[in-house]
Amino acid sequence: MWQAALLILLLPSVVPAADEQAVPRPAAQAIASAHPLATRAGMQILDAGGNAFDAAVAVSAALAVVEPYSSGIGGGGFWLLHRASDGKQVMLDGREKAPLGARRDLYLNAQGDVVPGLSMDGGLAAGIPGEPAALVRLAEHYGRLPLDQSLAPAIRLAEEGFPVDGHYRAMARFRLTALRRFPAAAETFLSKGEVPAEGVLIRQPALAGTLRALADKGRAGFYAGEVARRLVEGVRKAGGIWTLDDLKQYRIIEREPVSFSYRGQRIVSAALPSSGGVGLATMLNILAGYSLDQLEPAERVHLVVEAMRRAYRDRAQYLGDPDFVKAPLSLLMDTRYADGLRASIHPQHATPSRLLPGTASLSNGTDTTHFSVLDREGNRVAATLSVNYPFGAAFIAPGTGV
Structure with a gap:
């Protein structure tokens, strides 16, 4: 989905690096994210002995829970990494991909005109998610802790809930009509079909179950098995074209940074x-x-x-x-x-x-989030995650929370 990838903010991830050999190890560790609960999740992992890459798993997953309007397990992102031990710098490309059955006229009617909303809401608007695969890659290739430990804070947040704040209300109000169309999304993100009041807890037990499957089985916990079956079934019932092969064939790409x-x-x-x-x-x-x-x-x-x-x-x-x-x-x-x-x-x-011809209208970034992590060893992560539009496609495949 390269077209969606172009919606990333201009400054997604910047890691200044002068002479790498001369950069001393930091005296402290730090995390900056858009939500305090996500930052806390990452700090818990650092305090438990994890490195910046483990913390990035925790922050990414926690943001998927508490900022569903900006990122999610059903979305994707870019993770820019610096590994202090050998100076390796790499970008994990975990953006969504178009289903194999996608075609250029997918969102056009018989007359060749764009069908309003078809590329933004519902099952046909959904790309194949990349974030779950990226979290597994981070944990298995760069992290120190087991994946289930790094995902534990997000699973707990999904089960116990997080309080609605003013920004959540604004985003839910913006997408209210679309969220009401899909029962699982309305049940999860709204309160009796309306924007929830501040302080109301948003609980996501189905998402907790999907995160637990990912924690227990790694990549196969999302891209195969029961979760994959439910995802494909839910998307197709909502008019989408996903197949099990779409999920099976998804791969993270490691790219050389700029x-x-x-x-x-x-x-x-x-x-x-x-x-x-x-x-x-x-x-x-x-x-x-x-x-x-x-x-x-x-x-x-x-x-x-x-x-x-x-x-x-x-x-x-x-x-x-x-x-x-x-x-x-x-x-x-x-x-x-x-x-x-x-x-x-x-x-x-x-x-x-x-x-200045060729410019396109751009969103204000309400559908994208960024975080940065620095640990005491000098490992660094700068990540930009997105669902491309507030609350993504405003659709949840029943039984998955995604």
Whole structure:
């Protein structure tokens, strides 16, 4: 689903890394995520002897429980890793994939027109999830603790529930009509068909069961067996086209991160199909030509906005899934290319949008979340997770919580 992958935020994951040999081990460990319960889950794993990769499993799974409008086990993401022991840097590409039966006219009617909502709500809108496979890969190839231990905090949150806050209410209100259409989703995320009040506990016992199957059986606990059967059955009854082969064939891809320099610092960021690393390189290469610290705040903001607009224009025009689209990366990340873009920026006037063709409308990031983890050994994780639209397809396959 490269098209959905382009919806990732411009700055999905950035790990500054100057001279790796000279970077000392941190004196403390840290986690930053969008929800305190997810941060707490990760800290519990670090305190139990896990490393940053174990904590990333815990945070990812916990966010899937407490931020269902931004990420989920039914979604995917990118995990940018730095392993301190050998300096290995890699990006786990765990984005969703289109079912094998997908075709270019999947969301069109007989007249060739787009059917409103068909690509956003329900079983036909659902891609093959990548997050469960990514959590298994993190635990088995990079973590120190068993998967079931790292998933335990999320399982507990799903069973015991988490309190609704104002942001949850806003997202549920935004997707209320779609959530009401699908009984399992309405029962899970709403209160008698309405947006739940603040403080109401959202319990997800079916999701807890799916997470437990993943914890007990690893990849086979999700992509095969009873969970897989229920997923396929639920999606197909809701008009989707999943098959058991779709789940069986899903694979995580390890990709080489994007790396570039900015003002003497080496920056490592996400590779395609995330557009973040390339976009960040373009933007910073443009800004490198300015003495930003000597400018007034309004001037700085203007230049940053203009640089970002050009990076986003290039994202919409050139970037895609590298397995299917050949992007001109060497050009887009070349400082000489940035020189030309910089020359098109007027220091006092914004560039009219009509002079930046190829841009697409973008969401405000309510369907995406990011977190970062640093442990005392110097291992680091920067992850961006998404379900592409608030509450994803607003659909849950009965009996799975997904």
